[in-house]
Amino acid sequence: MPSSKSNNIALNNTLPSTQNLQSDVFTWQFFHEQAVQLLHATAQILPTLLLGIILLALSYLIAGPLSRLLIKPIDYMTDSKLVHLVVRRSISTLIILFGVYLFLRLAGLTEFAVAIMSGTGLIGLILGFAFRDIAENFIASLLLSIQRPFKIDDVIEVDNRLGIVKKVTARATTLVDYDGNHIQIPNATVYKNTIKNLTANPKMRGKVEIGIGYDNDIRSAQTLALDIANQQNAVLSDPPSQVLIKNLGSSTINFVLYFWVNSEQHSPLKVASQLMRELVNEFTKQDISMPDDARERIILADPSENVSSLEEKQPSKVQSEKSETVDQTKTLDDVSSDTDEIREQAEQSRDPEQGKNII
Structure with a gap:
C-alpha cells in the first residue's frame, strides 16, 4: 500500500510538466503548419498573381498609345x-x-472586383447629381467646341450681353464688352440662349x-437724304x-434712313x-423745316400791346463759331470701328479665368 501511494504521487507530479510540453508542442506545430500552408498557397497563386501584376502594368502602359x-x-x-x-x-x-479588374480576378478577389466596378458606377451617379451644374457646363462646352457657333475675337450677343469673345474654357465664356468690362457667362447659359x-x-x-415738316416735298427730302448717305465713304x-x-x-413726317x-x-x-449731322446741316441749307412736336401757346396779354417786348425776351439764336482743332476734327469725323481697339485691350488685360481655350 505505501508503495502504490508513492507511485500515484510521483505520477501526479509529472502530469503538469507533460501537459505543458504538449501545449508548447501544439502551439509551435500550429504556427508551423499555418506557415507551410501559407507558403504552399502563395506558391500556387504566385504565378497567377504575377500575371495579374503584369497585365495591370501593361494596361497602364498601353492606355495612352492605344487611346491615341x-x-x-x-x-x-x-x-x-x-x-x-x-x-x-x-x-x-x-x-x-x-x-x-483582371488583376483582382486573377488574385482571387472576384467579388471585390465586381464590388469595385459597381461602386465606380454608383460613385459616378452620385457625383453627377452633386455637381449637376458643373456637369451641365462641361457638356455645353463639349457641344460648343463641336458646333462652334463663334470663334475667338468674334463679336457676339448672348443673354442681352454684347462683347468680343476673349476666352472659352470648360466652364464659362469670357466676353469683353465695349466698355472694357470682362463678362463671364456659364457655357450652359451660352448654349441654351440665342447667340447673335x-x-x-x-x-x-x-x-x-x-422728321420734316408737312410743308416740305417728301420725295425731294428722301432724295437728298440718299445723296448724303451715298457720299459717305463708310x-x-x-x-x-x-x-x-x-x-x-x-x-412732322418721320422717315428712317x-x-x-x-x-x-x-x-x-x-x-x-455723322449722317445725322450732315442731314441737319444740309436740310437747314435747303430750307427744309424740321419742327418739333406741336405746342399750343396762349397769350394772356393785351393784343394791342407791343409784340416787340415779347421778342426782346426771346434769347437770340446766334450760333457761336468756334475754331476746331485738328484733333477735334479727326474725332468728329472718325467713323472707324472700335472692335480692334477692344480686342487690343482684351489682349493686354489680366486674364480673369485660368484654363485653355477649347475652340
Whole structure:
C-alpha cells in the first residue's frame, strides 16, 4: 500500500510538466503548419498573381498609345481639342480599370472586383447629381467646341450681353464688352440662349431717324437724304441705302434712313452720328423745316400791346463759331470701328479665368 501511494504521487507530479510540453508542442506545430500552408498557397497563386501584376502594368502602359490610336477616326468628325481630350482620357481610364479588374480576378478577389466596378458606377451617379451644374457646363462646352457657333475675337450677343469673345474654357465664356468690362457667362447659359454673331457677316445695317415738316416735298427730302448717305465713304453701295417713311407725327413726317457699313472697318454708331449731322446741316441749307412736336401757346396779354417786348425776351439764336482743332476734327469725323481697339485691350488685360481655350 505505501508503495502504490508513492507511485500515484510521483505520477501526479509529472502530469503538469507533460501537459505543458504538449501545449508548447501544439502551439509551435500550429504556427508551423499555418506557415507551410501559407507558403504552399502563395506558391500556387504566385504565378497567377504575377500575371495579374503584369497585365495591370501593361494596361497602364498601353492606355495612352492605344487611346491615341482609337481616337484617330474622331479627327475626321471634329477638330475640337476638348472632344479629343475627353475621349482619349475616357478610353485610357477604361483600359486601366479593365487591367485592375483582371488583376483582382486573377488574385482571387472576384467579388471585390465586381464590388469595385459597381461602386465606380454608383460613385459616378452620385457625383453627377452633386455637381449637376458643373456637369451641365462641361457638356455645353463639349457641344460648343463641336458646333462652334463663334470663334475667338468674334463679336457676339448672348443673354442681352454684347462683347468680343476673349476666352472659352470648360466652364464659362469670357466676353469683353465695349466698355472694357470682362463678362463671364456659364457655357450652359451660352448654349441654351440665342447667340447673335455680329462677325459672321461683317456687313451691318444702321439707321437714322429724322422728321420734316408737312410743308416740305417728301420725295425731294428722301432724295437728298440718299445723296448724303451715298457720299459717305463708310456707307456701302451694296446693299444700297434706303429712305422709308416711318409714320406721320403731330407736326412732322418721320422717315428712317437705312444704310450698310462694314462693321470690321467702321462703327455703325459713329456713321449714324455723322449722317445725322450732315442731314441737319444740309436740310437747314435747303430750307427744309424740321419742327418739333406741336405746342399750343396762349397769350394772356393785351393784343394791342407791343409784340416787340415779347421778342426782346426771346434769347437770340446766334450760333457761336468756334475754331476746331485738328484733333477735334479727326474725332468728329472718325467713323472707324472700335472692335480692334477692344480686342487690343482684351489682349493686354489680366486674364480673369485660368484654363485653355477649347475652340
